[in-house]
Amino acid sequence: MKDILVFKHLTKQFGKRSVLDDLSFNVPKGHIVGLVGPNGAGKSTIMKCILGIYSYDQGELFFDGQRITKHNVNEMSLKTGALIESPSIYPFLSGFQHFKLYSASKDEVNRIVALLGMQNYIHQKVTGYSFGMKQKLGIALALINQPELVILDEPMNGLDLMATLDLRNMIKTEAAKGVTFIVSSHILSELEKISDDIILINNGKLVFQTTLQALRGLGKRYYLITTNDNKRAMALLDAKGIKAELQQHSIKINNSNDRLTDSLKVILTNDLQLWDVSHEGMDLESATLRFIKGGADHD
Numbered sequence: 001m002k003d004i005l006v007f008k009h010l011t012k013q014f015g016k017r018s019v020l021d022d023l024s025f026n027v028p029k030g031h032i033v034g035l036v037g038p039n040g041a042g043k044s045t046i047m048k049c050i051l052g053i054y055s056y057d058q059g060e061l062f063f064d065g066q067r068i069t070k071h072n073v074n075e076m077s078l079k080t081g082a083l084i085e086s087p088s089i090y091p092f093l094s095g096f097q098h099f100k101l102y103s104a105s106k107d108e109v110n111r112i113v114a115l116l117g118m119q120n121y122i123h124q125k126v127t128g129y130s131f132g133m134k135q136k137l138g139i140a141l142a143l144i145n146q147p148e149l150v151i152l153d154e155p156m157n158g159l160d161l162m163a164t165l166d167l168r169n170m171i172k173t174e175a176a177k178g179v180t181f182i183v184s185s186h187i188l189s190e191l192e193k194i195s196d197d198i199i200l201i202n203n204g205k206l207v208f209q210t211t212l213q214a215l216r217g218l219g220k221r222y223y224l225i226t227t228n229d230n231k232r233a234m235a236l237l238d239a240k241g242i243k244a245e246l247q248q249h250s251i252k253i254n255n256s257n258d259r260l261t262d263s264l265k266v267i268l269t270n271d272l273q274l275w276d277v278s279h280e281g282m283d284l285e286s287a288t289l290r291f292i293k294g295g296a297d298h299d
């Protein structure tokens, strides 16, 4: 798959301090990439380097195969929409008037407004908007000129449940049409719901880049089985030499599919009712903790 963005050994310093340190990663076209890392890791700096707000000191940055330098960075920003920190908005204009400033087409404005559920207040002055309404306007402005790449720094900040759902659906809808997203957030459970890939940064260095699917396969995996009599099921599994752990409402079985098949056979051939089987893989929060804390097993 083609990459829209490639970082090659990028280094950014503030004074003598390397804030991005020999950073290499790639962003596949049409993917939703979650950018994760502790406070001060370098996420916003990465976004600002892509947007040309910050220059970088060493390394190379490619957009759609073309090397980006300070001479052509504006070309790339025309194809990119962004919400970084708080949105730049004018309090005495309405949301709708903001779109006019960006000379967006009326059809596109209506489409984005509907996607983000902003119809009820788009003609009101922004001075009367709540924090979340302003945040939505900032997101809408990032999208309005049909960008190829959208960069959203903490977009879920201040959004209520419905607005978060609208944002999630909007990102997925646009990505399905080929738009690429880089989204940073400390709300890992939300990022996990939308991302195809995860890039974890710490101290300006790449910790890992992985697909979300591969991340779920990392570390130990468990199956949780619930029956009408977990204690009896435990005793039967034990008699068959299957190692399991009795939990409050279920039985936890380690590892492989063979174990799952064997366990289910024991349960079903002994007149127990099977109420639930679920799979527990690694989630983004445990992966982040595990890799940031240097290999401690938190799953």
Ligand SMILES: Nc1ncnc2c1ncn2[C@@H]1O[C@H](COP(=O)(O)OP(=O)(O)OP(=O)(O)O)[C@@H](O)[C@H]1O
Pocket (backbone or CB within 6 Å): 014, 019, 037, 038, 039, 040, 041, 042, 043, 044, 045, 046
């Ligand atoms: N303009 C600047 N001048 C000096 N240092 C800066 C500047 N911008 C960022 N930094 C430093 O670079 C490091 C990375 O900051 P950055 O804002 O990229 O982190 P972040 O991962 O986005 O953090 P957070 O999750 O807290 O938003 C921090 O140590 C920060 O203090």
